[in-house]
């Protein structure tokens with residue numbers, strides 16, 4: 001590593017120069033052209049702390065980038081479960097008669113008492129009783145679906161707020177002026 005010396009500028013800044021630049025001119029950040037002294041005189045200048053700070057990239061990774069990173073992380077963390085919730089959104093119960101195999105399966109699962117009750121209902125042609133029974137089942141299914149879909153909607157709404165927060169942070173990061181001269 002070439003040793004670096006600090007060349008003072010009238011503006012107050014100290015411009016780091018190397019021995020190789022001896023005799024050349026360098027431009028200070030203020031615009032002033034400075035003559036780098038000869039090797040002999042260069043040695044009397046204060047030495048720059050090793051190694052010269054690597055550009056302002058460290059400083060650039062500042063608030064701006066942190067806001068972008070934070071906003072993106074929040075957005076992704078909220079967007080992924082939203083997609084899952086939307087894909088798995090409960091479908092409403094449908095008032096269609098189940099396929100015959102399913103009905104047969106259901107009747108096969110009846111206990112002796114249930115079969116007896118059903119048989120009695122049918123015997124008395126008490127269609128109303130069967131209808132009311134099915135109606136209650138359907139209403140129950142609708143109520144359960146409403147409750148579940150409300151929870152899904154609530155989840156999506158809350159997660160959307162976090163998504164918006166993430167976007168706001170990214171925008172805020174973009175509006176922030178980059179650190180520079």
Ligand SMILES: [Zn+2]
Nearest residue numbers: 009011028030
């Ligand atoms: Zn200067």
